[in-house]
Amino acid sequence: MPYSIETDHPDCSGWAVTKNDDGALMGCHETEEDANAQLTALNIAETEDYQRQVVLIYGPPCAGKSELAQQMAERGDLILDRDAIHSSLSNLSMHDHDPAVTAAVEASWNALLRYVPDHNGSVYIVTGAPTRNQRRELEHLTTSLRLVYADRDTCKARAKDVRPPSWDNYIDEWHDLYEPELHDRSDSMNIERRTATEGVELREEGDTLTAVGYAAVFEQTSQNLGGFVERVAPGAFRKTLQEADVRALFNHEADHLLGRKSSGTLRMMEDDKGLRYEVDLPNTTLGRDVGELLRRGDITGSSFGFRTIGDEWIETDDGYPLRRLTEVALRDVGPVTFPAYTQSEASLRSLAESRDLDLDALVQAAEADELRTILQDEPEEADIEPSSPHSTGIPRSSFIR
DSSP: OOEEEESOOTTOSSEEEEETTTOOEEEEESSHHHHHHHHHHHHHHHHHHOOOOEEEEEOSTTSSHHHHHHHHOOTTOEEEEHHHHHHHHHSSOTTOOOGGGHHHHHHHHHHHHHHGGGOSSOEEEEEOOOSHHHHHTTTTTOSEEEEOOOOHHHHHHHHTTTSOTTHHHHHHHHHHHOOOOTTTGGGOOOOEEEEEOSOEEEEEETTEEEEEEEEEETTOOOOOOSSOEEEEOTTTTHHHHHHOOOEEESTTOTTSEEEEGGGTSEEEEEOSSEEEEEEEOOSSHHHHHHHHHHHHTOOOEEEEEEEEEEEEEEEOTTSOEEEEEEEEEEEEEEEESSOOOOOOHHHHHHHHHHHTOOHHHHHHHHHTTOHHHHHHTSOOOSOOOOOSTTOOOOOHHHHOO
């Protein structure tokens, strides 16, 4: 249940009703009976508002499936992830697979799948499932599908330094077998990453080590991203800071967790400069290592991972294509070893949708630094209707002079 009764709350002399996830005080009562009445009413209301879902999250290795499941899950939900099961049973890292425990992993996986219909909370099933038949085998359990996609080269680049060499084979096998659903392209995760080079510093108070920095700086023009530049608008993080349970990660790796908003170890705010964050480093090998690297000045940059909610495509004063992020959904923030501000296919997706252009052609043009040329070849129109949530409705003639 999301609410509890306490008898020793510092702000109540009697019985206190509190919310489990954040400890918020919901009411004080002179009798236990009155407290139970409020507890029952709150739990009934929570149940009525709650929409249970069973989501099949599938995609290639290293695409970010587990991270999406962790973002979506709330207290009381289940995440079924073979890698996590393997790690729990073998005491190895999530991605170090030992064939000796494969049978035990599969038995546990199948038992958990049988339990899914009996669980009252939402369930997130994380699996590769490259073929339609594999996804159909789980169709009787699920309410929706979510593809988390990254192309073959991107997956291999992500796996290179953090996964065993055998993962190259897993990545090739998935892409060779992949059969897309009709909606796959529009339902992909599209995680992007951006960095700030304002510096990140270490603060020490007693035994607590805190990394402090800016993950983004407002209205700072990026380097050339391959035919366009980018800026972050003030207020782009306002809504996500209120809603998202953001993680602090080192180098964007889910296995390198430094802190979390819901636990209070990660604190973020928008100020006049940008997105500021503070993370209390954990007393773990990773936390101590990151603290030492910050102390020595070996780590100097920060970054944030996000999905685009709103953006606009305009141009700089000299007519260069400019993407301006107006609203994002934060996934993570934190220090990074190699700050890199690079474009991805996801950066160009909203432009393709809002201008009704071919995405593959835009990606190729961006890679050749010829994006402005392909945009200048568009016929001008006096007015256009926004064709997607990311479209600004700006006339094309105002974008390309």
